[in-house]
Amino acid sequence: MNLLDDRVLSIEVIETGQDLISIPDKHEKLVLDHDVELGYENEFVARKGVVSRLIQAANRLPFGTCLSIKETYRPKEFQELIFNRRASRLSKLSEHSGKSELDIHRLTSQFIAPPEVAGHPTGGAVDVALITSDGNELDLGCNYDEDEQASNGRCFSFSTDISREAQKNRQVLFNCMRMAGFVNYPFEWWHWSYGDKYWAAVTGASNAIYGAIGRN
Template sequence: MTVLIADPDVVALPVVDSGEPLIDLAEAGLACQAAPGSPGRRVRAGVAARLLAAEAALPAGIHLLVVEGARSAADQTRIVEGYQRDLRAAFPRSAEDEIQRLSTRYVAPTAYAPHVAGAAVDLALTDARGRRLWMGTEVDATPEESEGACAFAAPGISAEARAHRDLMAAALSGAGLVNYPTEWWHWSYGDRYWALMTGARQAHYGPVGVAS
């Protein structure tokens, strides 16, 4: 059974923030889609170091592309509220607690969202010319619009997409990051979800104040 990010075992883990700074991913040497100066271009230093290790582990001519790193609390809240509105429209008979649960397959509550802590990245792979490799869905495809194909282990995706997902996963997990299994593109280090998945007693990163 998939452990979701709002699971009580995740939320209960303490956070002892290491105080690591946010650093610019592009300046660190990683391809990043986010605009210069935006929160999405930055992550905690420990996350960046592990992404660089994962990049080095990929075959020649294959590269990581960071679509988004850190996210402001305001932006996170807007995403949560927008997706929950969509779910209420799609499932009008569902109780509110079920809407809340369903929403966490795709976006974390703001108070403990890994992106708000600078602990998470949304990623894709590119070839040597910077063209994205096909991963089975677009980054940020919802479970509804992708018919579940956004999940890392989703059945029915092409052999090409499966190979690309597995390649990215080998590099990232080898560098110490963990995947959120309902989103093939979401990987994190140092947050509560990472702590539960790795058996750590506490998370290293809590929310950081970044402007939208």
């Protein structure tokens, strides 16, 4: 299921009012990655229910393996900026000459979530990876945030064009996140969410519980 599926777009949000809280930076199995360049200051905050589930997921990891937190809450204004910027770039490429505005919207949505359904601005989505306790990244098939072209499709969660080691590591990651209640966006192995529209559509929930929020 992709983000432009009618089952996602039609989901109603009934907001719980849960606050954004900080992800603990002293937890032995959670590591905040301050080296990721995002274009804005990453505060490493998420909804309270998401943070508790991240801790649950991290605690399920085998000894010597930690959950690396890459990105959490993303300001909705920045989501709109990066979506519109990519759409503008795609519309100017010669191979997309003559494509309609709707076609460009769909192409853009393949890698950047449309603002109306994006999980990060709700505080319900997180990007994660696995590292060793001494800080070495585990092989998960491709680098974090590589799109389909850059990764040759290895960014897809169920790509078979990855090593056995990467397959094993993905299984470890997927097991701990699923058991904590998260759902994965299958076009990006690193992207997981709870409580947003995509989560509701995948799990069959009657509504999303987190909508986009602003920060003062």
